[in-house]
Amino acid sequence: MVQATTTQNTHNILEHISGLTAQKDFELLNFSLLKSLSALLTKTRVQTLAVTQDCRFVKQVKYTSDGLDINSNDIDLDERVTKAITKVHQAELDNYIERIGHQSLAIYVLTQERTVTYYLLVAFPRAITQADSYLIAGVLEIYRNFSSLLAHSQTDELTGLSNRKTFESAIYRVCELIREHVSESEDATAQENDGYWLCAIDIDHFKSVNDQFGHLFGDEVLVRFAQIMRTEFKIDDLLFRFGGEEFIALVKAQDRQAVEVILERFRQTIEDTQFSKIDRLTISLGVVAVDPNVFHMTLMDYADQALYYSKENGRNRMTFFDDLVAQGHARLETFEEGEIDLF
Ligand SMILES: Nc1nc2c(ncn2[C@@H]2O[C@H](COP(=O)(O)OP(=O)(O)OP(=O)(O)O)[C@@H](O)[C@H]2O)c(=O)[nH]1
Numbered sequence: 551m552v553q554a555t556t557t558q559n560t561h562n563i564l565e566h567i568s569g570l571t572a573q574k575d576f577e578l579l580n581f582s583l584l585k586s587l588s589a590l591l592t593k594t595r596v597q598t599l600a601v602t603q604d605c606r607f608v609k610q611v612k613y614t615s616d617g618l619d620i621n622s623n624d625i626d627l628d629e630r631v632t633k634a635i636t637k638v639h640q641a642e643l644d645n646y647i648e649r650i651g652h653q654s655l656a657i658y659v660l661t662q663e664r665t666v667t668y669y670l671l672v673a674f675p676r677a678i679t680q681a682d683s684y685l686i687a688g689v690l691e692i693y694r695n696f697s698s699l700l701a702h703s704q705t706d707e708l709t710g711l712s713n714r715k716t717f718e719s720a721i722y723r724v725c726e727l728i729r730e731h732v733s734e735s736e737d738a739t740a741q742e743n744d745g746y747w748l749c750a751i752d753i754d755h756f757k758s759v760n761d762q763f764g765h766l767f768g769d770e771v772l773v774r775f776a777q778i779m780r781t782e783f784k785i786d787d788l789l790f791r792f793g794g795e796e797f798i799a800l801v802k803a804q805d806r807q808a809v810e811v812i813l814e815r816f817r818q819t820i821e822d823t824q825f826s827k828i829d830r831l832t833i834s835l836g837v838v839a840v841d842p843n844v845f846h847m848t849l850m851d852y853a854d855q856a857l858y859y860s861k862e863n864g865r866n867r868m869t870f871f872d873d874l875v876a877q878g879h880a881r882l883e884t885f886e887e888g889e890i891d892l893f
Pocket residue numbers: 708752753754755756757758760764765766767768769772793794795861865
């Protein structure tokens with residue numbers, strides 16, 4: 551009987567580990583981690599929490615029986631949990647266990663990314679046992695190893711930003727988020743109020759940087775440029791290096807005015823930064839609102855057209871694709887019925 555239970559437990563653990571390592575996407579990997587821990591440690595509640603260097607809680611992902619509950623704005627934490635996590639963060643601990651009455655709370659550092667630390671929080675309705683600790687430590691080790699393999703395959707080696715091949719799944723996820731948000735909301739303007747913007751960013755005259763100072767120096771500029779991108783954009787924004795001196799930002803912003811402020815600040819920061827031997831580096835930008843009903847390659851094409859317009863009209867500026875359409879410089883792609891050949 552004991553042996554049958556042990557065999558079943560081992561089988562459960564192995565099944566969850568194989569589920570964990572089958573993921574090719576960070577969001578699914580995190581989902582799988584939370585789901586596995588929740589199943590293996592019965593009656594526990596698990597969540598992840600992103601905390602900035604200055605101890606602001608910026609993103610909470612709770613595992614519930616319905617799936618993931620993701621919050622960036624209304625982070626809901628018990629006061630005692632807030633205290634415990636603040637203590638762990640300030641003391642830079644890797645893991646910590648707090649007894650709260652009969653219950654216990656285990657906190658572990660999951661990963662560190664940009665200026666944000668991601669924590670795993672496991673709440674037990676009882677005291678945590680050594681077996682619980684071993685299980686969590688083992689699962690976390692597998693998670694971290696697999697997550698660094700995944701990061702390696704999805705990261706641009708030079709800058710550490712996401713690489714081009716991750717863009718398609720990222721924009722697909724963003725479109726899903728917008729769709730979910732619109733369908734959950736009664737408000738017809740929801741999409742406009744919680745939208746994403748696809749922004750193509752290209753360094754101006756980068757060839758002359760390479761020509762004047764050499765390719766190695768050009769690489770240093772690209773690395774520094776990516777560092778500035780990481781600090782200027784927020785946690786919900788997704789950043790990619792598309793190749794060469796071309797970057798993409800998927801920026802979350804309430805409306806066009808808000809995204810204009812964010813991008814203008816970024817453009818100005820780059821212009822004001824002294825890149826070692828270069829006195830002045832500038833960027834051109836092309837922007838389009840992410841419409842989940844428009845094919846992502848078409849959105850990319852719109853952002854590229856807007857970027858091209860910025861380049862052709864003086865550089866060091868941004869152009870919105872909508873303005874090009876309104877001014878008659880570009881037109882929306884439309885398909886008449888019967889126009890598309892299926893084969
Ligand atoms: N150092 C370095 N240079 C790169 C890398 N990838 C592409 N480049 C260079 O980036 C330059 C891009 O040049 P162009 O496409 O002509 O554009 P540009 O000089 O930036 O001019 P505009 O975009 O029209 O303002 C080329 O010289 C490429 O060799 C890289 O990884 N490192």
